[in-house]
Amino acid sequence: MQLSKEDILAQAKLVSKNTLMETLSIEMIDYGEDFLVARMPVxxxxxxxxxxxHGGATAALAESVGSFAAHIFIDIEQFFVRGIEITANHLKSVKEGFIYAKATFIHKGRTTQLLDIRITDEHDNLVSVCKLTTIALPKQK
Structure with missing residues (x-):
């Protein structure tokens, strides 16, 4: 059964309770067939x-949106997702407002996934470019 956009975003909000995502006020705000978008207040x-x-907060936003994107594209009954590598190139400073992270897949394999995450400000200026590698591991029965 395919979940609706609203269901995916509601699930993201629910699983973010009492996590780093809630601490940093990261919220998933848009979802499509091949992307997920989150935002975080600066x-x-x-x-x-x-x-x-802080570049670490930017990397946390990138890993959060990328990992959740990988999570929603696998069978969570059989697998769980873990980030195994993240890179971040910071290109522009931001002092206030919101930043937006759009995660898209470069590679969507059965075991590993590679995501491109573009971080922009409210004026669509590129702030950071990140790459995230995730791994889908089988759950123990």
Whole structure:
């Protein structure tokens, strides 16, 4: 049974309770056949000491949206997903507003998945380019 867009986004909100995603106010806001979009507010809570967005918070946003994208495209009754490598190239500083992360698949294999995650600001300026590799591991019976 294929879940609706609304169901996918509601599930994301539900499983984010009491996690890093909730701590950083990351929310999944759009979903399509080949992408997932999340956003995160840029406030002092995610700043580095000089008042701009911390690269670690950006990487956390990227891994969150990428891992969840991999999660919704596999059979979660049989497999669980883990991130195994993330890279992030930070291109622009952000002080306030929202940043948006769009995860799309480069490779959607049975065992490993490779995702491209583009982080943009509210004006669609590219902030960071990230790549995430995930692995689908069988659940123990």
């Amino acid at each position: 406030t002092p809570r995610v700043h580095q000491p000089d008042g701009v967005l």
